[in-house]
Amino acid sequence: MVLFQRYLLRNLVLQGRRHLGLPRPGKESSTPAWASDKARSPPSRSGSLGYSTSSGIAGVKERTLIAVKPDGVQRRLVGQIVQRFEQRGFRLVGLKMLKASDDLLSQHYHDLSKKPFYPNLLRYMSSGPVVVMVWEGHNVVRTSRMMVGNTNPAEAHAGTIRGDFSIHISRNVVHASDSVEGAQREIQLWFSRKELTDWDCCDHSSTYQV
Ligand code: IDP
Ligand code: MG
Secondary structure (H helix, E strand, C coil): CHHHHHHHHHHHHHHHHHHCCCCCCCCCCCCCHHHCHHHHCCCCCECCCCCECCCCCCCCCCEEEEEECHHHHHCCCHHHHHHHHHHHCCEEEEEEEECCCHHHHHHHCHHHCCCCCHHHHHHHHCCCCEEEEEEECCCHHHHHHHHHCCCCCCCCCECEHHHHHCCECCECCEEECCCHHHHHHHHHHHCCHHHCCCCCCCCHHHHCCC
16 A cells, blocks of 8 residues: 555656656756756757758748948947837847957958949948847848848938938948858858857737747
8 A cells, every 4th residue: 555655656657747848857958848948849950050941931031141340339329220120020140349350350351352432331340349130030131121121221212221221322331141151151150159049039929929
């Protein structure tokens, strides 16, 4: 009888542990469940940047590089620019402030090196700190280009970042990658893999039909 009671009690305890997601006694791992990537993320295929590209919705894991240029930082526009991407529903996965080296900037703007404004562009971009970010979400490259607006602020619509905050092409406040391939190249240029953080957005199911 006593043995049977012990048996019942042990089963009850095991069921309780299973219900709470705890491992069987003697099988504890050194990583707590809440800190384990496996517990938090679905199984994924890794792309060239090491992030998941598998998803029910095409492009949800698309990423882009956005940078607040030195004039935007000097004018204390960083918060307002970050807010626009947050309120749109994109997910911030990387952010840092730095003074970009000439080497980094020449790689970033390599396709413009023959343009007459190139020397001034590099001088402007290295004149002070920039705030670079990686944003992720459905169609983020195309949508963020629309949010940023025309390269020439005189042509940029009101409501876009450049249309609201700038007046001249030489000081247009913000950078946004112009293609998915360009974004991948720029993200790898500005960020190391460990500087990007994958995390679960609590409102994911309110942003996407999953
Ligand atoms: P984008 O930033 O809209 O992608 P790009 O043609 O890639 O535009 O040019 C990169 C940056 O070079 C612009 O954001 C702007 O800062 C600068 N730029 C482009 N065209 C001119 C120009 O005609 N005069 C001065 N600066 C320019
Ligand atoms: Mg460009």
